[in-house]
Amino acid sequence: MKTPLKGVFNGAFDTVDNIKISPFSRAYTFSDSLYEVVPFFNSTAIAFDHHIKRLEFSASQLAMAVDLKKVIFEINSLITSSEFSNGYVYYQVTRGVDPLRSHIHEPNLKIETFGYAKAHLFQWKPLRVSVCDDIRWGRCDIKSTSLLGNVMSMNAAKLDNCDEVIMHKDNLLTEGGASNLFFVKNDSICTPALNGNILPGITRALLINELKNYNIEVIEDNFRLEDLSNASCAWLTSSTKGLAPISEISNLESHFDLYHPLFKKSEEIFNKKFLS
């Protein structure tokens, strides 16, 4: 029999099946929720402080009073009490439960929290992706659970046997459906610059910083779809994918070098720092 998934809801640890949520939770009615996905390796969270800082930023943008000490305690407990040493914690913070559905929430609702740990390892798996219009809202820098734009695009791409999408707004590259984008052009590593249209990915930041320590520059700028179609290699980063090379872009007929020296170097540097 499969062991039931364990989680924590409003501070109480239990199996996820036992957790009861009100249909008036604003997570349910409005996606008025934030989340983090915190990877851990050898039972230690990777870049925990970065995740907490990003949650703090997201909460400040939504004026949600999140008890970060409680969040840190619960994520740590999920990691240390799990039967596996490599995985990730999903942790969600919701504004609370309304007495009745209403766009404008009551003041000082009781914040609702939910988290669980899942066994997971970064896998070396080349990705087939497609490019698509970025149909999302203008505050993608907030890590909100409102992800319908990403969900619609990724599921449409799945019908074409793609694992991920790369989005663009009027030809300006933004990011993956659940990841950030890197590519190599004229022997330089490039990535779209941070702005309201992309999530400031933790894996992205860790990689840029580590490469800097090896004197390898990453150009953060506005890039266009043509830059990507002319790239020699490309990869996506996230807390669940790590660094995942892109083999092809189905609707641009672009094929990339999976063993490009700059990708191999990035992978080696990242793995050495965070996965050994």
Ligand code: PDD
């Ligand atoms: N997603 N951009 C988007 C839209 C994302 O959803 C994610 C991560 C990233 C990468 O961020 P990070 O390196 O901090 O994981 C970029 C998580 C993993 C998810 O939704 O499951």
